[in-house]
Amino acid sequence: GDSLFHNVPRAPDIPVYATTVAYNKDPSPNKLHLGIGVYRTEEGKCHALDVVRKVEQMLANDLFADKDYLPITGMAEFNKLSAELIFGFGSPAIKENRVTTVQCVSGCGSLRVGAELLAKHDGHHVVYLPEPTYGNHPNLLSAAGLSLKTYRYYDPKTHGLDFQGLLEDLGTASTGAIVLFQASGHNPTGVDPTRQQWEQIRQLVRLRGLLPFFDCAYQGLVSGSLDADAQSIRMFVCDSGECLVAQSYSKTMGLYGERIGSLSIVCKTADVARRVESHLKLVIRPFYSNPPIHGAAIVTAILKDRDLYNEWTTELKAMSDRLAKVRQQLYSALCSRGTPGDWSHIIRQVGMYTFTGLTEEQIDFLTKEYHIYMSSDGRINIGGLSSKAVPYLADAIHNVVTRT
Ligand code: PLP
Incomplete structure (x- = not known):
């Protein structure tokens, strides 16, 4: 017979995940994943911290690690x-x-x-x-x-x-x-x-x-x-x-x-x-x-633990420095191409993201022609951008902005 759920209509996709699905399906070797806010390595993998790997080893070796319930409020x-x-x-x-x-x-x-x-x-x-x-x-x-x-x-x-x-x-x-x-x-x-x-x-x-x-x-x-x-x-x-x-x-x-x-x-x-x-x-x-x-x-x-804490803050600082560096690289790449418009907000903005000001139509074009995936509001996840991908992204932005 009919499913008990036969009246359930299909719900809309959740945009940030839909972008990830579309990216994963795309066979292009040039594709760029600048959507969901994940800090990635130069190779595009979710970046795992060394200090976390080390601590997980320690936890795995702890044969007496507690598997009991935590209190409602946690540890x-x-x-x-x-x-x-x-x-x-x-x-x-x-x-x-x-x-x-x-x-x-x-x-x-x-x-x-x-x-x-x-x-x-x-x-x-x-x-x-x-x-x-x-x-x-x-x-x-x-x-x-x-x-x-x-x-x-x-x-x-x-x-x-x-x-x-x-x-x-x-x-x-x-x-x-x-x-x-x-x-x-x-x-x-x-x-x-x-x-x-x-x-x-x-x-x-x-x-x-x-x-x-x-x-x-x-x-x-x-x-x-x-x-x-x-x-x-x-x-x-x-x-x-x-x-x-x-x-x-x-x-x-x-x-x-x-x-x-x-x-x-x-x-x-x-x-x-x-x-x-x-x-x-x-x-x-x-x-x-x-x-x-x-x-x-x-x-x-x-x-x-003082030592582990210091290892963590050192890694965190390196991540933060890389975000600032890639930001600067993207800005310089647009400047050197003479891309029309003022792009200085890229280096004024801080953290994981830059809000480019690109329109939804321009972003559609970037996805179709350049296999660049990002949110439709124009946000780029700098944490997902590697230095080696910057020239490709800058070429793409330059072309979409100068397209008549
Ligand atoms: N708050 C802000 C501002 C965020 O950007 C995010 C993730 O992107 C979150 C909260 C929630 O992330 P999570 O639930 O993974 O901690």
């Missing part, structure tokens, strides 16, 4: 170390026990758990997202029941921040509204506020009683410094106000498939933090009961 040592990494070792908020941190299923899981918690409690049901933002933000936050609004962020004319627009939009948000910020290396634009601008944003957020929710997926990859890339968050923690932080180790330790991250909630008092944590358990339990061990074990081993 306690992982949570403590993650909070120190993001808020800074010796952060007063941690010392005063005002922070609750729970291990979650990477950045996405952390955002969703935070959103579920907020949606269950009064006063925080509207969330403002930067326009544009990471493609999964609207899904994650609306699935939890929050209503979405946007604030102006990117100015296509300058390829930079629309700071005035941002201040105006947040200036009209009502008390209690959540504001999602990306801590550094904004996806997809590569545009971050300056320190002075963050300070103005902070004052406005506090003045209006908004609730900041930081998403931090690139700590250390943007500037090469873990502290500098967490600066925006730390400014909001210094003022003793409250905030949420979703942390991801996908990019910073190359642990994409291990799905490891954390959610921290900074509260006014230790008592509030404990009560908030009790509700986080009620959110997590019916989702996936408790989180997996392996990713947390890797991160914990690296963060708690």
Whole structure:
């Protein structure tokens, strides 16, 4: 007979994965994969960190490794170390026990758990997202029941921040509204506020009683410094106000498939933090009961050992340096071809991405004629671009821009 699901229509593809599928099917030897945000080697493979391989060997040799369930909130040592990494070792908020941190299923899981918690409690049901933002933000936050609004962020004319627009939009948000910020290396634009601008944003957020929710997926990859890339968050923690932080180790330790991250909630008092944590358990339990061990074990081993930590930060710095180098190479390649237009935003933007300003039609052409795969908003994943592919990409961009 008919399937019980015969009424189910086909759902639309999820663009970033559809691009990957199309890339994988393409037999061209020249094809370039600049879509999904994965840091790749010169050979195009997902980059695994040496320190992670080493720690995994150690874990595999540990015959007494625990296979028991973790607590609902995850591995306690992982949570403590993650909070120190993001808020800074010796952060007063941690010392005063005002922070609750729970291990979650990477950045996405952390955002969703935070959103579920907020949606269950009064006063925080509207969330403002930067326009544009990471493609999964609207899904994650609306699935939890929050209503979405946007604030102006990117100015296509300058390829930079629309700071005035941002201040105006947040200036009209009502008390209690959540504001999602990306801590550094904004996806997809590569545009971050300056320190002075963050300070103005902070004052406005506090003045209006908004609730900041930081998403931090690139700590250390943007500037090469873990502290500098967490600066925006730390400014909001210094003022003793409250905030949420979703942390991801996908990019910073190359642990994409291990799905490891954390959610921290900074509260006014230790008592509030404990009560908030009790509700986080009620959110997590019916989702996936408790989180997996392996990713947390890797991160914990690296963060708690001085030598392994140093190996990690050295590798992270090298990755960050390579992103900056490839960025510069792409810019220089366009300059040397005399490609019409001002491309300096490529080197002004930071982190894993550059927001090229190429149109959807131009991108279609790049895919059809050059086998170049990227998102339709014009974002290029610099982490997926090797130095040796830069001339090919620059030729392609030059040709699509000068085509009549
Ligand atoms: N937040 C931002 C800004 C991202 O760019 C990403 C991934 O691209 C994520 C969160 C989520 O990644 P994950 O769930 O792998 O940690």
